[in-house]
Amino acid sequence: xYKKETExxxxxxxxxxxxxxxxxxxxxxxxxxxxxxxxxxxxxxxCRRTLEKVGYxxxxxxxxxxxxxxxxGLFYHYxxxxxxxxxxxxxxxLSRFKGKILNKPALTKEEWYDVGYTYxxxxxKSYALYPGMMQCMKEMMWEETNFGAxxxxxxxxxxxxxxxxxPQEGIRGNMSNDQLRIILRALGSVGxxxxxxxxxxxxxKISKLSISERAMAEYLTxxxxxxxxxxxxxxNKMKYAKDLKEWMKTQ
Amino acid sequence: xYKKETExxxxxxxxxxxxxxxxxxxxxxxxxxxxxxxxxxxxxxxCRRTLEKVGYxxxxxxxxxxxxxxxxGLFYHYxxxxxxxxxxxxxxxLSRFKGKILNKPALTKEEWYDVGYTYxxxxxKSYALYPGMMQCMKEMMWEETNFGAxxxxxxxxxxxxxxxxxPQEGIRGNMSNDQLRIILRALGSVGxxxxxxxxxxxxxKISKLSISERAMAEYLTxxxxxxxxxxxxxxNKMKYAKDLKEWMKTQ
DNA sequence: TACATTTTTGAATTTGAATTCAATTTCACA
DNA sequence: TGTGAAATTGAATTCAAATTCAAAAATGTA
Numbered sequence: 001x002y003k004k005e006t007e008x009x010x011x012x013x014x015x016x017x018x019x020x021x022x023x024x025x026x027x028x029x030x031x032x033x034x035x036x037x038x039x040x041x042x043x044x045x046x047c048r049r050t051l052e053k054v055g056y057x058x059x060x061x062x063x064x065x066x067x068x069x070x071x072x073g074l075f076y077h078y079x080x081x082x083x084x085x086x087x088x089x090x091x092x093x094l095s096r097f098k099g100k101i102l103n104k105p106a107l108t109k110e111e112w113y114d115v116g117y118t119y120x121x122x123x124x125k126s127y128a129l130y131p132g133m134m135q136c137m138k139e140m141m142w143e144e145t146n147f148g149a150x151x152x153x154x155x156x157x158x159x160x161x162x163x164x165x166x167p168q169e170g171i172r173g174n175m176s177n178d179q180l181r182i183i184l185r186a187l188g189s190v191g192x193x194x195x196x197x198x199x200x201x202x203x204x205k206i207s208k209l210s211i212s213e214r215a216m217a218e219y220l221t222x223x224x225x226x227x228x229x230x231x232x233x234x235x236n237k238m239k240y241a242k243d244l245k246e247w248m249k250t251q
Numbered sequence: 252x253y254k255k256e257t258e259x260x261x262x263x264x265x266x267x268x269x270x271x272x273x274x275x276x277x278x279x280x281x282x283x284x285x286x287x288x289x290x291x292x293x294x295x296x297x298c299r300r301t302l303e304k305v306g307y308x309x310x311x312x313x314x315x316x317x318x319x320x321x322x323x324g325l326f327y328h329y330x331x332x333x334x335x336x337x338x339x340x341x342x343x344x345l346s347r348f349k350g351k352i353l354n355k356p357a358l359t360k361e362e363w364y365d366v367g368y369t370y371x372x373x374x375x376k377s378y379a380l381y382p383g384m385m386q387c388m389k390e391m392m393w394e395e396t397n398f399g400a401x402x403x404x405x406x407x408x409x410x411x412x413x414x415x416x417x418p419q420e421g422i423r424g425n426m427s428n429d430q431l432r433i434i435l436r437a438l439g440s441v442g443x444x445x446x447x448x449x450x451x452x453x454x455x456k457i458s459k460l461s462i463s464e465r466a467m468a469e470y471l472t473x474x475x476x477x478x479x480x481x482x483x484x485x486x487n488k489m490k491y492a493k494d495l496k497e498w499m500k501t502q
Numbered sequence: 503t504a505c506a507t508t509t510t511t512g513a514a515t516t517t518g519a520a521t522t523c524a525a526t527t528t529c530a531c532a
Numbered sequence: 533t534g535t536g537a538a539a540t541t542g543a544a545t546t547c548a549a550a551t552t553c554a555a556a557a558a559t560g561t562a
Binding site: 061072073081082 | 548549550551552553558559560
């Protein structure tokens with residue numbers, strides 16, 4: 001099972017290039033001075049702030065430039081159009097999900113728990129700190145096919161990497177590659193609704209609960225663990241979601 | 252656990268009204284003749300076709316009217332703007348998810364499997380037949396808060412309804428209401444990525460596999476079952492996903 | 503300090519699609 | 533078959549936002 005690391009890495013690089021190409025396809029003026037570089041960065045930062053405030057679909061070039069405190073016309077000195085700017089900002093943001101999760105690959109289920117936790121904690125943190133960016137990412141995934149493909153690949157890669165050394169352990173050990181791929185793809189979206197609900201839309205009863213980021217990550221990790229191994233995760237891993245621990249004890 | 256049926260129903264009706272209000276807020280001319288009613292329906296049908304072909308964000312009023320074979324200006328005789336039309340079309344579409352899943356509520360885990368299967372099969376079918384509509388629904392959920400809230404509620408309702416009579420059975424029996432709510436919310440998105448991948452974007456290796464709609468529904472139902480009950484579903488339920496059955500036999 | 507390069511300005515222009523509208527056709531019913 | 537109400541047309545208009553541009557300011561360098 002699981003693609004060779006090099007193969008997956010290449011795939012990722014190609015996807016990254018494709019998505020970046022869209023952002024850079026139209027001739028962008030490279031900055032020609034330190035001042036220019038600062039101004040460009042300033043626009044990108046302003047874009048992030050505006051994204052959090054206004055949201056992608058309502059955001060206009062004028063909004064970004066006003067937030068940046070620069071003249072509207074200057075925008076075109078640095079970016080060809082709004083979408084390219086947003087795409088570039090999102091690609092920067094996406095890199096936070098790209099890095100290795102842990103140095104050591106997990107060899108046992110218990111070890112996997114820690115890797116999974118790191119993976120989910122990173123995601124929870126992103127939703128909590130940058131709900132607007134996460135939302136924009138979701139929206140852009142629909143609008144720009146290449147970007148969507150890239151994001152999916154980044155997450156698949158994290159996921160596969162974390163499970164790479166575990167093929168023999170647990171109940172899924174003797175599934176075929178294709179079966180495993182399907183299951184992982186289906187489990188990849190576990191928690192999405194919950195996170196969107198709790199950190200972005202904040203309408204439901206759940207969003208009224210007070211759940212720490214670490215507890216949230218424990219909830220999600222243990223749910224994935226349960227779904228994948230059909231077992232309870234080790235009790236001692238529940239460090240923040242005390243209520244989950246209590247529940248597990250009653251088994 | 253689980254809200255009373257009436258309470259949940261009211262909540263749903265309010266959300267439906269809210270979402271519909273957006274679609275109807277701007278004064279819409281009611282049709283005043285049979286011919287008018289036909290024309291209006293024609294526009295809605297054309298909208299669905301155009302949505303499948305072009306997608307929501309690229310679609311223009313002119314596109315819809317051309318597809319309908321009517322003059323552009325006539326649009327305003329029937330709808331105030333494009334978003335209202337799309338919203339109305341989506342609300343019609345959404346009603347396919349609103350109905351009761353089965354007449355008898357599930358009383359045992361095994362019975363739940365059937366309810367769950369019906370639930371998932373309905374969703375799989377929708378993705379398979381109307382990928383454009385499903386995509387548009389997702390996009391609109393981000394754009395129109397009230398619509399998003401409604402869609403979530405519709406699906407939560409189906410889910411809660413299917414599990415209503417099961418509180419005591421299985422490992423989740425002694426979870427608190429809040430815990431259960433969190434878990435269900437998190438599990439609510441199981442399979443999303445897979446379905447989007449397989450029926451909408453069609454880029455990954457998974458989309459090259461040939462999976463029947465019934466097999467897909469079995470995959471998802473059994474995955475939910477495993478995640479929720481930490482058990483394999485009854486072997487005899489696997490009627491189309493033969494490979495899954497084989498795998499389960501090896502346990 | 504002079505001068506070429508780069509950055510900056512914001513008003514003027516362009517663009518593409520939404521929206522209006524006056525004129526025409528169709529329809530339903532007496 | 534005549535009449536008023538409703539539906540239909542598509543060219544003209546409006547609109548909001550993107551885009552351009554000529555001129556001014558800032559910058560770095562010799």
